[in-house]
Amino acid sequence: MKKVVVITGASNGMGLAAAKLFASKGWLVYGGARRVEKIPTEDGIHALRLDVTDHQSNTAFIETIIKEAGRIDVLINNAGYGEYGAVEEVPLSNAKKQFETNFFGAAELSQLVLPTMRQQKSGRIINISSIGANVYLPLGSYYHATKAALQLWSDALDMEVKSFGVRSITIQPGLTRSAWGDIAMDNARKNAKEDSVYLPLLSRVGGLLTVNNNAFVSSADKIAALFYKAATDQRVKGRYFNSVADKMTVWFARSHPYLFNKTLGLMLKRVSRRTEK
Template identity: 40%
Template structure:
């Protein structure tokens, strides 16, 4: 039988690294892509193919897909994991930064999907796995652009699922909750840099502490949980369309469905410690 082939983006650490190793353990030939190739020696040692790839650079994306097809002749699973969290008040975040957030979290994933789909259609099989977040279903203070990207990728995934199902291709959304990765620290630093001074300083500093404080770190789930869920999804004959996993994901999404907008606003203020009144 032909060995299945998987491409995982954002694979230099965290969820991407764990997923690359998980898929290899399931018998996949795995290509792990990231900008920081120097951090991927452990994957090379494990026998995983490492690709330098910047998902905001079309030439880089095309070169990566071409290399996979030239080497392996097919692509069975695409895990769109590359992404980051850009937090800051809507008033403070520059339009250039907002575009950069969408370029990485949305347009990079969509462009890779566009390039992978012709090969999957030819095979009459394949699975696109889009890593969104519980943040694709809920909202938090000072995260408008980040949440916007995740809401967008959720909607794109739903439309894509309808389009490609006739070709035997699955589209799966993974909605992680709090996970022990670099994400929270990077998002908190960006938040302090963007809105840590000025009119939104009180909210920004409170929210940043909620992201990286000891209480939050203790409750975060390991990246392996997400990797195992992805492994389960790609191994299923008919996977679920969505998997909400990791600390807080299911309860937070449930609360958003249950509560009115104003009631959920209050719930989030209480959870993050942000006051209703300006400082």
């Protein structure tokens, strides 16, 4: 019997790459996304429409999979985006949408799969957080808050379900080659007032994301391989990082918050000087 993996946000980036990888390894893949037409229906991949912010959509999604496949071995909560903008200016309705997508969607889907996983006495819930759960940028407060919430929620969940043979795991990718940065900065511009005092900061943060994309970017395929490792490791780890650099960046931010803040400030100043030339 083929193992069954459920992947949200499977229409692009890491989610799409993961769907293809799991299918190539012989898994039965169910990919969910709002833009379902972008999910390839190759051998072993089933594309289903999913809006993780909608209760009925989440329920129908999981019920369909259980009805067709009879089991769920791995749920990968990958759907998410960045609602960037200054705290003073981001409408709270947008901030709530950020939490609905990045956090509460994952929470509800996990609630829906847990009875099946407990009955099977096996299963893994893999939550795609970010190094941004510990590392932050100005204008990203709501995004970083969702990733930090997802991470601690996942840790608590793991303690609750471990005795049933189920594990809750967190993956913390760094920057990945995708449209994420462009979407985040586009949201920041939309959230900014016409005469916003934060426009210079928006320019600096955008420049910093561009620098990082050139220097430290990882491919979606590489992150997908990390998803597969987390799904198949015999000895499960609570955290999975893509690189030593990502792991050390998180350690630095957690262990030396003052120095991290100073370093980030210097980086933003360097970007500002470069853009002024």
